[in-house]
Amino acid sequence: MGRKRITRLFVLVLCIGILFLSGFKTVFVKADTTNQLPTSLIASYTGDTIIVGQEYDRTKLSVTATYADGTTEIVENYSTTSRKVTKAGENIFTVFYKGKVAQFSVFGKKVSEVSAIYAGEAVSIGNSIDPRQLTVTVIYDDGTTDTITEGYNLVSTQARTIGENKARVVYQNLYSEFVFMGVEAGVVQEIFVSYVGPAEKGVGNSFLATDLLVTAVYTDGRSETINNYTVTPDKVQNIGVNRISVYYRGKGSSFDVIGKERQAISISATYKGDTVAVGYAVRKVDITVTATFDDNTTQTVEDYTIVGGGNINYVGQNLITIDYKGQRAEFYVNGVAEKKPDYANGAKFEVTNTREKANGSIALLSGLTADMFSVESLDTGYVKRLLNRAIRKGDYIPFEIVFKNDDLVDDKPFSMQITVPSAYNVKGCTLYYTPNGKTIIGALTTEISGTNTIDVKVHNEGIYILAYNFDWEKEEKEKDNKDEANKPK
Numbered sequence: 001m002g003r004k005r006i007t008r009l010f011v012l013v014l015c016i017g018i019l020f021l022s023g024f025k026t027v028f029v030k031a032d033t034t035n036q037l038p039t040s041l042i043a044s045y046t047g048d049t050i051i052v053g054q055e056y057d058r059t060k061l062s063v064t065a066t067y068a069d070g071t072t073e074i075v076e077n078y079s080t081t082s083r084k085v086t087k088a089g090e091n092i093f094t095v096f097y098k099g100k101v102a103q104f105s106v107f108g109k110k111v112s113e114v115s116a117i118y119a120g121e122a123v124s125i126g127n128s129i130d131p132r133q134l135t136v137t138v139i140y141d142d143g144t145t146d147t148i149t150e151g152y153n154l155v156s157t158q159a160r161t162i163g164e165n166k167a168r169v170v171y172q173n174l175y176s177e178f179v180f181m182g183v184e185a186g187v188v189q190e191i192f193v194s195y196v197g198p199a200e201k202g203v204g205n206s207f208l209a210t211d212l213l214v215t216a217v218y219t220d221g222r223s224e225t226i227n228n229y230t231v232t233p234d235k236v237q238n239i240g241v242n243r244i245s246v247y248y249r250g251k252g253s254s255f256d257v258i259g260k261e262r263q264a265i266s267i268s269a270t271y272k273g274d275t276v277a278v279g280y281a282v283r284k285v286d287i288t289v290t291a292t293f294d295d296n297t298t299q300t301v302e303d304y305t306i307v308g309g310g311n312i313n314y315v316g317q318n319l320i321t322i323d324y325k326g327q328r329a330e331f332y333v334n335g336v337a338e339k340k341p342d343y344a345n346g347a348k349f350e351v352t353n354t355r356e357k358a359n360g361s362i363a364l365l366s367g368l369t370a371d372m373f374s375v376e377s378l379d380t381g382y383v384k385r386l387l388n389r390a391i392r393k394g395d396y397i398p399f400e401i402v403f404k405n406d407d408l409v410d411d412k413p414f415s416m417q418i419t420v421p422s423a424y425n426v427k428g429c430t431l432y433y434t435p436n437g438k439t440i441i442g443a444l445t446t447e448i449s450g451t452n453t454i455d456v457k458v459h460n461e462g463i464y465i466l467a468y469n470f471d472w473e474k475e476e477k478e479k480d481n482k483d484e485a486n487k488p489k
Contacts, residue, residue, distance in 0.1 A: 186218030202262030428472030
């Protein structure tokens with residue numbers, strides 16, 4: 001047996017051994033598609049039919065990109081058109097990813113009918129029906145049905161006459177009438193209340209109809225469940241024991257309920273704003289955050305945090321994360337290239353130091369108005385000491401910017417353009433910032449945008465100082481000569 005043949009057999013046996021030891025698993029190496037452009041895009045939605053007016057479930061949408069080398073990849077950072085289902089039947093949505101477009105369908109359904117059946121006992125005149133005995137069913141145009149327990153309104157549920165009474169349930173501009181029987185009212189002797197809600201109830205929560213069983217005992221020996229009682233206080237006030245009173249026709253009864261601090265167990269976040277330019281951040285006014293608590297209640301909350309400030313860092317889909325007391329939710333915002341600020345329709349102002357005047361404008365984002373900003377001149381003596389080191393010989397115009405609307409804190413930064421006085425050369429101008437008039441934070445980064453204009457980003461309210469250095473040309477030449485002398489020979 002030759003040496004070559006032995007070597008080949010050895011290699012063959014070695015390969016078989018490796019396959020055996022690895023359990024015959026095949027290892028695939030994922031291609032790096034970071035800088036590749038897809039040749040095609042496919043979008044597929046696998047969710048259920050959506051009620052008209054609601055948004056489809058983004059987690060049920062799968063977007064797959066195919067590349068020139070035949071590899072495929074499920075992508076996440078795509079952008080889409082609106083997610084809201086607007087009509088019954090097929091709704092077409094579009095996905096965009098790296099220059100490729102794909103469409104997918106989501107089917108919508110709308111409520112075509114609502115029905116209600118009351119299975120409770122007769123109601124004394126002046127009392128109301130027991131909502132726990134009411135079954136409300138909605139029928140959709142595709143033939144499916146749902147039994148709902150909330151989201152509808154009840155009309156005329158108080159017994160007005162002996163015998164047949166009609167009430168109405170209203171849901172999404174549709175209604176259904178149902179019948180309940182009325183009987184003669186008795187004289188209330190006493191009432192009793194039983195709390196049948198959660199063992200502990202979150203502070204700030206109101207009492208639901210299903211939380212209480214209120215029974216009236218009449219002088220003729222009859223008893224009846226009461227549903228139009230009054231509760232005082234109507235919400236849980238404190239952590240610990242809360243004494244709550246219930247009243248009906250001059251009679252009262254009390255019960256205790258344990259109040260607790262509610263714990264959020266999950267949150268959802270909905271973004272209803274527009275695209276956001278790169279370099280800016282999403283606004284709280286465009287976000288709705290709903291928390292679900294451990295007592296099965298939900299509430300729209302405002303004291304949440306946008307993780308990382310919600311900055312838009314690149315063109316395309318940017319993932320935004322919301323945090324509320326340890327619970328998190330995510331959504332995507334489409335980032336676009338920054339548009340040229342519209343200073344012509346901005347919040348315009350004029351500032352002066354009595355010798356020179358400067359004009360300016362703060363570009364307004366969507367939904368903002370000029371009266372949300374206040375820009376006023378300040379006396380030069382207020383900041384003179386601050387500039388002694390920065391400018392030995394020059395002129396300056398201090399002014400203060402005030403945000404007059406709390407929502408502006410979420411909208412910053414703002415683009416501001418300043419037209420410097422004709423006596424200034426724009427090349428010798430610097431804009432300084434101080435939050436309190438005591439300490440200069442430093443010179444701001446500005447851009448010369450015209451023969452006599454500079455542009456700057458305004459991140460905070462406070463005092464701004466437009467300074468002009470009379471010796472700017474001399475200092476610039478000295479700097480150039482120094483740089484030239486330091487060049488390697």
